[in-house]
Amino acid sequence: MGDFESLFMEKILVIGAAGQLGSELTKSLTDLFGSESVIATDLQESARSKFDYCRFEVLDVMNKEALRNLVKNEKVSQIYHLAAVLSATGEKKPIFAWHLNMESLLFVLELANEFKLDKVYWPSSIAVFGPNTPKINTPQYCVKEPNTVYGISKQAGERWCEYYFQKFNVDVRSLRYPGLIGYKSLPGGGTTDYAVDIYHKAIAGTDFNCFLKSDTSLPMMYMPDAIKATMDLMNAPRESVKIRSSYNLAAMSFTPEEIYQSILPFFPDFKIAYNPDFRQAIADSWPDSIDDSFARKDWGWSPDYDLNAMTSDILKNLPDFFPSKN
DSSP states (O other): OOHHHHHTTOOEEEETTTSHHHHHHHHHHHHHHOGGGEEEEESOGGGGGGOTTSEEEEOOTTOHHHHHHHHHHTTOOEEEEOOOOOHHHHHHSHHHHHHHHHHHHHHHHHHHHHTTOSEEEOOEEGGGOOTTSOOSSBOSSSOOOOOSHHHHHHHHHHHHHHHHHHHHOOOEEOEEEOEEEOSSSOOOSOGGGHHHHHHHHHHHTOOEEESSOTTOOEEEEEHHHHHHHHHHHHHSOGGGOOOSSOEEOOSEEEOHHHHHHHHTTTOTTOOEEEOOOTHHHHHHTSOSSBOOHHHHHHHOOOOOOOHHHHHHHHHHHHHHHSGGGO
């Protein structure tokens, strides 16, 4: 069977499809594999309206019987497990965040082993790093002492992913995303979400209140690059994927003041104020910049966008995407 023919026999399940990453990744998967091959799922029925281009099912990832039946009955061959409680939200409900983030991953890995799925994708994060991690060009292999429940769950998840690959030959793949910035969905409770919200405020003509200090540098990535990296990793030959915990991934690093300055040429009257809250401590524990040389070497990763290119693209497209918000 040729590669082209086998491509369209895939049945792909996206769990947590309505989130910031899932909304755009599901569309890219549908464009590649076809609408009959992709099943988008989310906890809320209201998310259905986002997925008129593929199948949609309401799914609580913690309902193990429902998830297992969906995988079995639909003959699912790939799972993209994106459902998670993010960093800032997780600090408000730490036990709930741990419970959802860890149990759902373990069950997906168990299903992948039971039904011998072709591939599993699970996102990790720079949240796995901690205050004792080298902050400049953080290496792939280094000390990781995360101090948020989100980071702890991602670190533990990385170990489980590698374990299932080594012990059960589950083809699980993962990326440590930096802060992800896109214009097609609203902020979702992450520490880096200020860099999404700031564009909405600029276009709306509203002053922006930033919950981080002006000079807090964090690794960031524009959503088209995140989608490209995910698709490239998942389409890479199995033998090219040499890291089964999670790959470091990078595109750019900037501060709130730098993103603000990139917006001013478009909105000269835009104002920003800095009022750091509990999220500042989270940001301070994360790297300033990331060394992603393994991703570049193993499967050819390279980003397309820097800060100015991203700002220009977002400000051009955001008003049409969320006209009622601006």
